[in-house]
């Protein structure tokens with residue numbers, strides 16, 4: 001493989017959910033720059049590569065975005081095979097677009113390898129179809145990290161019109177529930193939190209907008225919040241399929 005910077009989606013964490021192209025890029029990589037949510041199992045798939053952790057956790061930026069962009073450009077100019085490994089999909093709330101723009105501006109050849117976004121994987125692995133005939137014909141994905149991120153989108157959404165999927169919304173779940181109830185969403189609207197999807201410690205909480213603020217979840221675990229009538233399907237669907245790694249291993 002010739003020198004290239006690959007912006008690779010790692011999926012939600014289970015190596016089985018990597019794409020074949022992601023596997024090939026990892027196997028050939030000289031350098032991997034990875035995020036905090038990328039598990040060690042995946043890094044082991046790049047045995048030749050030097051590794052550089054460029055993640056951010058709990059609001060503490062270990063390295064800023066401009067520095068990451070500069071590292072990618074410099075490594076690409078050196079003719080290395082570089083994998084920028086990001087959880088989920090690189091272009092879903094992951095700043096992959098900014099990295100692509102920096103590489104394009106510098107004239108460094110790059111590609112995007114799409115990954116399975118947690119916005120889809122977490123609901124699916126918890127038995128929640130984000131669309132379902134008669135319940136929801138669409139879904140919206142927003143960042144919950146601040147009201148300025150979700151309010152312009154959720155404020156325009158008529159109550160119950162679509163399934164709402166929120167990333168980075170664990171700490172703000174009470175504010176999001178209050179925001180929706182204040183805009184006419186019934187307090188009894190089903191809600192779910194799916195934490196560490198596809199990992200051995202995957203966990204799920206089911207409730208309603210009224211009970212969401214008090215949900216007993218690990219505030220530090222990555223989690224996806226799902227709101228809408230489709231959440232109720234989880235109680236029937238999840239027990240009927242092997243959703244957890246432990247259950248799959250037993251097959």
Ligand SMILES: C[S@@+](CC[C@H](N)C(=O)[O-])C[C@H]1O[C@@H](n2cnc3c(N)ncnc32)[C@H](O)[C@@H]1O
Nearest residue numbers: 012088089092094117118167168196197222223
């Ligand atoms: C910076 S965003 C990156 C999203 C990523 N690009 C994607 O497509 O999934 C990080 C957020 O993704 C969600 N997330 C990532 N991996 C997850 C997982 N395995 N289980 C649940 N949520 C996850 C969490 O909401 C976390 O706070």
